């Protein structure tokens with residue numbers, strides 16, 4: 001490396017205590033935490049500041065999901081006698097422009113405008129790679145004894161034959177379409193595929209969703225089945241257990257040849273959206289040069305302190321290939337900064353990590369599924385309560401969903417909670433706290449819950465382990 005490239009980038013002749021690669025949610029969280037600890041930090045961003053969540057992930061998807069949900073609710077008012085409402089979606093481009101404004105606003109207030117608040121964070125733009133003793137960004141050599149990799153992930157494009165000849169959409173480009181297609185084929189039944197399939201269907205697009213196993217394959221099968229029924233009832237075509245053979249262009253768009261049910265089939269649509277998962281951004285980081293190992297799936301290997309196989313280098317967020325949620329990126333990055341600067345005192349713990357799929361009804365989970373618990377050798381009991389047993393759902397005339405609890409058989413300790421319900425996202429946190437506190441289902445059942453709330457379903461599901469709640473009077477138990 002030349003002399004000039006050895007210049008630190010602070011401009012004041014000092015080196016940094018910490019270099020953070022990637023200025024998304026994890027990168028900002030790590031840099032801010034390090035600054036709070038009094039460290040001199042180099043934060044290196046490449047691409048749009050703020051990363052995935054604010055620009056192309058959580059924020060744009062959730063505002064559009066809310067918009068189409070509001071639109072859909074007009075029809076849903078027919079559940080109540082004497083009400084008729086009508087909504088018209090007449091300008092999709094306007095909705096996209098409004099979404100872009102929100103994204104820009106939040107990017108500014110939650111990322112760009114924060115930088116001047118922390119005068120020990122130096123922001124540098126450019127693609128960084130690792131070098132022993134620091135990081136290289138273009139001409140700059142940044143010297144830092146500790147580095148955190150927070151480079152996120154990108155949409156994975158599976159090697160389906162013909163895929164390179166097809167102008168496919170990813171979640172990023174789909175959320176930016178100025179015009180709605182007539183029909184859309186969504187490949188992938190994970191959370192992004194499910195959320196976007198319902199979003200576009202509610203906007204009036206003819207949607208087919210295909211997946212190799214079933215919707216939300218890592219979740220509880222009861223929830224997957226019930227969500228599939230909801231989708232079908234809304235007019236979404238769901239094809240599960242499908243093997244993708246070949247994809248190609250047609251005069252009217254795209255066609256996917258599949259093998260399913262012992263035969264073959266052809267699924268056609270105007271556009272195709274690939275939503276089969278995301279892969280960590282590790283290319284060009286030169287991991288090998290600094291002794292940082294990756295998994296077979298290309299995620300950075302970390303220990304419980306989020307230390308990589310090079311003990312001066314940490315990694316957090318999507319690049320670690322697990323718990324790919326923004327709050328986990330922020331949590332992990334803060335923990336990595338603490339450990340890098342203060343000596344590995346903190347351990348990463350995702351055992352009470354809630355997760356939400358923003359379909360309607362929402363899917364919300366925390367802890368172990370029944371299958372995961374059994375895989376771990378635990379003996380479990382489960383309780384499944386249909387939403388039709390929850391007074392809130394009866395009053396709302398919307399009983400699409402269920403609660404499922406998983407408990408350790410002998411002690412009754414709550415191991416997992418899984419909800420499919422319209423307000424499931426806001427209900428799951430109660431279960432997260434219960435699991436974090438090591439509560440048993442009996443203790444959960446003994447807790448006071450307010451009447452006519454969705455979260456009351458947790459209490460009823462806990463009671464269901466030992467009794468038939470349909471034989472209880474209102475609020476009894």
Ligand SMILES: Cc1cc2nc3c(=O)[nH]c(=O)nc-3n(C[C@H](O)[C@H](O)[C@H](O)COP(=O)(O)OP(=O)(O)OC[C@H]3O[C@@H](n4cnc5c(N)ncnc54)[C@H](O)[C@@H]3O)c2cc1C
Nearest residue numbers: 022024025026046047051052053057128152317318325326
């Ligand atoms: C459609 C969609 C919807 C989602 N919805 C939700 C949701 O509702 N709730 C939720 O919790 N999560 C959601 N997520 C997931 C969430 O967005 C991610 O988990 C989170 O943004 C990951 O943060 P990160 O900091 O690890 O990565 P990112 O935010 O992606 O940040 C990484 C940054 O590093 C940059 N970079 C890459 N390589 C380099 C390099 N060599 N040098 C410098 N910079 C580099 C990238 O350009 C990027 O800016 C969603 C994701 C998608 C795609």
